Amino acid sequence: TETDDPVRFAMVGLGWWTREQAMPAVASGDLCETTVLVSGDREKAESVAADSATVDHAVTYEEFHDGAASEAYDAVYVVTPNARHLPFVETAAELGKDVLCEKPMEATVDRAEQMVAACNEHDVTLMVAYRMHTEPAVRRAKDVVDAGYVGDPVFVHGNMSEPILELVPDPDQWRLDWELSGGCATMDIGIYSLNTARFLLDADPVRVQGSVASVRPEFDDVPDEHAAFQVDFPDHTFAVCTASQNAAMASHIRVTGTEGEVRVEPAFYPWDERRLHVSHGGSDIDVSFEQIDQMEEEFEYFSHCLLTGEDPYADGEHGLVDIRALKGVYEAAEDGRVVEL
Ligand code: NDP
Structure with a gap:
């Protein structure tokens, strides 16, 4: 009590x-x-x-x-x-x-x-x-998946992107400094698609592969102004995740299964008014969620x-799974390898 x-x-x-x-x-x-x-x-x-x-x-x-x-x-x-x-x-x-x-x-x-x-x-x-585990829209998406409403999950698609230099107009900020951040788009915001995929599937990744690129000079110290990575879960469920620190602000997560689909969009920013979309057997349901204080x-x-x-x-072991997978993405991106976790 x-x-x-x-x-x-x-x-x-x-x-x-x-x-x-x-x-x-x-x-x-x-x-x-x-x-x-x-x-x-x-x-x-x-x-x-x-x-x-x-x-x-x-x-x-x-x-x-x-x-x-x-x-x-x-x-x-x-x-x-x-x-x-x-x-x-x-x-x-x-x-x-x-x-x-x-x-x-x-x-x-x-x-x-x-x-x-x-x-x-x-x-x-x-x-x-992680803010998503106590977020009502994401929890309802998990209920939908857990209830088998989309059938067996086949794919997860997740994206989070933002123009970080417009949000924090400082080229010396720690997010662009490899030593202080350990990575840019992948570590800072790619983590949302990965971690929320784990939450929705109730599974941990087994291998990763991916591509990263830094184009603008402000991103010279980090390899991933932009990132796209694939995460394999057991039983051949694949998550495809994208993240950018220099693209329009957007976010979503979607689980496509053998019988239907569930999507939260927008998904990851604290100020979003989240919407949940569910499709199954030719019918669509669209639910809006009141904004709650995620940090509270x-x-x-x-x-x-x-x-x-x-x-x-x-807990700590849960967090470690993400760090191992995200660090695996950087390794994989170096030479196009598949990294087993
Ligand atoms: P800020 O740059 O706004 O603040 C970081 C603070 O850390 C600074 O104000 C400073 O506080 C302190 N600090 C200590 N050492 C350093 C250093 N070497 N360089 C810069 N600052 C330093 O960062 P955020 O608040 O955006 O991010 C901090 C952490 O929170 C990160 O791990 C980030 O990933 C996470 N975060 C999570 C979010 C979420 O949605 N869950 C959202 C935003 C951030 P002081 O001046 O008091 O010493």
Whole structure:
């Protein structure tokens, strides 16, 4: 059963997502609250803290690693660039704090494995922050597939694309820096098609192949301004996924089966008003979904797990499957190989 005491979160990394999405979501949730902010920039942390009714402590990364204010939070939410997740998760685990870590969990397979090992060693709960598992439209799509309404799934098609340099007009941003990101379109947004395909099929990939390309000079440091990859699931179900950081903003996921089809479109952006389309035996159903706060749903779910001792669905091993598959795409794209997972 849940207690009356909400889970107290330390937010690590105060970028746009933390300030504009996560903090308001936690403020409106019943099971969680933000009590500590952790930043490389003390002044920023203090000014964000001043705007919050629940934050009591603003600390630097160094102070966090030294255990500052550790009595004031129960769990951490890690929202730094991908290749800067591991050190914060390791410190949190050593302090006995549970972890909600942003996707993709780290920039390399090795570092993602170290993250899982640290959380296991210190017996803390680790969840990777995928928004789609608690999204009502995607959950209904899963119900449709699970009920056999599309027959046996044959194909999944997924796309997510955006003009990142228009959204974040900074050529030096970490998403375009291989060392900080571990990959561009594939790692940052290709992960949505892959992970949602796994969720809808209730299966894990067995092999990948793919192509990547960087065309504009701003993408010189990463191989994948654009990416297209194929993911094979057991029983010959194929997912074909595309992702671009330099194309029109669009997203969808579709499962085609022996008897019909289910599609969520738009699918992956938090501000989308999702629509679910189902076709079966010559009839079509089209359902609109009210926009919900995906981050509130996600924080409430994670907090519920911590308060009840339930294991979260997207644990560290779940996140690792994505990192192995996505890193496999880069390997496959180098020389057109098929990479077995
Ligand atoms: P931002 O660039 O907006 O913020 C990242 C923050 O990390 C910075 O503001 C900074 O915070 C901190 N930071 C620490 N080290 C560095 C560094 N070397 N370079 C730059 N920033 C650093 O990124 P996002 O918030 O967009 O992304 C952060 C993480 O969240 C990523 O893993 C990303 O994939 C994930 N994300 C997930 C989303 C989702 O829908 N689930 C949506 C958006 C992002 P400070 O100044 O406080 O130190």
